[in-house]
Amino acid sequence: MRGPHDVGGLDDGPIDPAPHELGFWEKQIDGLRGVIGAKVIVTTHENRRYVESLGDDAYETLTYYERWTAALSRQMVDKGLLTQAEIDARVRVVRERLAASGELAPGAEDVKP
Amino acid sequence: MPHDHHDHDHPAHSPPQPDDKVHSYYQILGVALKELLIEKGIVTADEVRSAIEKRDQITPAHGAAVVARAWSDAGFRTRLLTDANAAVAELGYPMTTTRLVAVENTADVHNVVVCTLCSCYPRELLGLPPAWYKSRAYRARIVHEPRAVLAEFGTQLLEETEVRVHDSTADMRFLVVPRRPAGTESLDEAALAELVSRDSMIGVAVVRQP
Incomplete structure (x- = not known):
């Protein structure tokens, strides 16, 4: 069965050629992944496998770097480097900090995956 | 992971x-x-x-320098087409974690690169891939209707030109060596490199006569 990533040869619409300048947070994720890869904590194969395992809905609705972030989170838990509980706790702390500093967009306060 | 509690549209690949x-x-x-x-x-x-x-700091200028050298130096061209990793390392662009394959466009063959499963790309030579390269539409369609996709990029190939689509992997990346345009005999390597676009090294464009 085809996974959500396995799209080669399928039909689709016109290609949107619009350039997409990476945002700060996207560069952060790219850099973080680069360092973790260079330290051979994870490989490219593993990265892709995790992204493909996010499920059809996540694969279709998340942006590229959102998928990589979700995959990285699961990888760190599976490798025993972080626990889900400490990630969830830190997400709450970061969210509160961003809200307090006015960096959180209106409506984003309650957004969960 | 439903997103129905978002209060704004959040389509896949939406810009920040x-x-x-x-x-x-x-x-x-x-x-x-x-x-x-x-x-x-x-x-x-x-x-x-x-x-x-x-x-x-990595921009498509790195790849363009490789192409310009291949156009200018027959020995380098041969090395690039036989062992691309060693050849690009000569120019100071080491690719140590993946195999690089250079594919040359000729009068009869046009090459184009995709990563159907995700986004593998010769980042060491071209920088980060453009959004369209990572898009579902490009990954899906380029392998079964490459001429139609190339036409969307403004690239019309002759009917008799053979199109080869190369699917990248985590271990193997491709660099297209576009055809050197006519009328560039007098240009030096730096001037030639200026002509070589990112898209021509992915294979969705050709290099135009200056």
């Missing part, structure tokens, strides 16, 4: 919001992961910053 504010749970998650990994000594802030800086 223009106001620099944090909109996505995943942006928050990314900050949280970075902080935790630094605190545990798994990565350092300097390492991440340095990785971003190095990435930002």
Whole structure:
């Protein structure tokens, strides 16, 4: 069965050629992944496998770097480097900090995956 | 993971919001992961910053220098087509973690590159891939209707030209060596490199006569 990533040869619409300048947070994720890869904590194969395992809905609705972030989170838990509980706790702390500093967009306060 | 509690549209591959504010749970998650990994000594802030800086310095000019050298130096061209990793390392662009294959366009053959499964790309030579390269539409269609896709990019091939589509993997990346346009005999390598676009090295464009 085809996974959500396995799209080669399928039909689709016109290609949107619009350039997409990476945002700060996207560069952060790219850099973080680069360092973790260079330290051979994870490989490219593993990265892709995790992204493909996010499920059809996540694969279709998340942006590229959102998928990589979700995959990285699961990888760190599976490798025993972080626990889900400490990630969830830190997400709450970061969210509160961003809200307090006015960096959180209106409506984003309650957004969960 | 339903997104029905979002109060804004969130289509796949949507660009970041223009106001620099944090909109996505995943942006928050990314900050949280970075902080935790630094605190545990798994990565350092300097390492991440340095990785971003190095990435930002790689532009398609690296690949263009490789192509211009291949056009100007027959010996280099042969080395590039037989052992691309060794050839690009000569120019100071080492690719140590993946195999690189250079594929040359000729009067009879046009090459184009995709990563159908994701986004593998010769980042060491071209920088980060453009959004369209990572898009579902490009990945899906280029392998079964390459001429139609190329036409969308403004590239019309002759009916008799053979099109070869190369699917990248985590271990193997491709660089298209476009055809050198006529009328460039007097140009030096630096001037030639100026003509070589990113898209021509992915294979969705050709290099035009200056």
